[in-house]
């Protein structure tokens with residue numbers, strides 16, 4: 001066992017058990033460990049003596065971990081702080097890195113990870129001592145609503161990188177397949193930067209014809225080319241002090257690349273047809289899903305611009321490489337849709353989610369977003385079922401079309417309730433129509449393994465009875481069924497109930 005006599009570690013956590021167990025593990029490796037049971041006590045301890053590494057709990061009574069972290073950045077600016085969080089939220093990851101944490105670790109701990117991370121932190125501490133060059137900037141904490149979802153490991157790496165680059169001015173290259181969230185990440189970098197009060201603008205270089213892109217970026221003087229009837233201010237000028245996101249930068253023609261390079265190197269531009277040199281201070285965030293290295297080799301992308309843009313690179317993983325993020329993305333999208341418009345769909349059935357987690361999502365998060373939007377329109381009741389998923393997804397996932405799905409959502413009492421809700425809309429008035437008994441009967445038969453068309457048969461029967469009961473009044477019938485009139489009309493058409 002290696003001895004670490006001179007290495008001192010502080011554990012700040014209000015949970016006695018966590019402190020105890022961490023202390024045991026670390027002490028057994030020869031580290032000198034001290035404990036503090038609150039943020040305040042931790043700050044005092046850190047002021048009193050030097051700790052190379054500080055384990056800091058994020059959620060504590062009184063002063064929170066992030067608050068404590070900010071104080072520690074002045075009280076113990078050299079210590080490597082490892083934030084301990086209950087689960088990896090985007091916010092915590094970004095904020096922790098932004099406030100200068102060394103890293104963070106998600107509870108429950110993997111002990112090997114704790115020890116590896118401690119070693120890494122100690123190494124960084126030693127390196128930093130050798131070349132001390134100032135501390136991370138202090139920025140006031142704000143409760144950001146990131147809008148970026150992902151608790152998978154690859155996304156945590158992305159969030160950390162955002163936190164690391166945000167407050168500097170370096171150019172960032174964001175790479176990833178189409179629809180992975182490159183623009184979202186660029187926005188997030190801007191929001192967390194010191195430029196956040198200034199504009200963020202996005203230009204999709206692939207969507208603008210070559211002859212117009214320069215005017216879009218740098219502006220033009222009146223009369224500089226046919227059609228230039230007015231002077232125009234370009235994005236670089238409009239964005240002065242802020243961040244400019246250049247999407248699909250690989251699609252930019254070589255002459256424009258040269259001008260971008262000048263804007264980056266000299267901080268100045270010229271409007272098309274203009275003589276005057278205009279000073280601009282713009283942070284560039286570029287994105288591409290093309291192989292820029294290959295383009296540099298083929299001389300279709302300037303090598304000097306490539307190096308200038310590629311100071312920091314953030315690679316966003318494809319959705320198929322982080323399928324564990326699908327449930328939280330779906331949940332996030334449903335919540336957002338619910339906020340945006342009145343919508344009855346609240347969840348996706350387990351079986352539908354299982355299919356979604358086996359699909360390869362070639363269009364990444366954008367495709368998932370479109371799928372959810374489409375499903376909520378199609379779904380009846382408050383749950384998106386497997387049958388509501390687009391055919392191409394069902395066909396692409398092995399076994400998704402087999403009839404095991406006949407009992408979709410019927411395996412536990414809770415799911416039974418969901419089916420009941422879907423069928424009779426949780427409308428108390430319906431019980432007066434004797435539909436409870438009908439529903440029980442259907443449920444029983446489905447449990448016995450009769451195929452899923454029964455669900456539709458029951459739906460048809462319920463709709464037919466309600467229409468009969470209301471004398472064909474669609475307003476009353478849809479209210480009773482707890483569905484919209486459009487859904488009712490769809491049912492009437494598909495079940496041929498017009499004369500019911």
Ligand SMILES: Nc1ncnc2c1ncn2[C@@H]1O[C@H](COP(=O)(O)OP(=O)(O)OP(=O)(O)O)[C@@H](O)[C@H]1O
Pocket residue numbers: 147148149150176177178179180181182183184185247289329332365366369
């Ligand atoms: N992690 C995420 N959490 C929530 N929404 C996301 C996430 N990633 C992407 N999205 C959503 O998916 C859509 C596509 O994202 P975005 O436009 O940022 O992708 P992109 O990589 O820039 O695409 P393209 O390369 O086609 O321009 C957007 O509506 C965005 O809000």
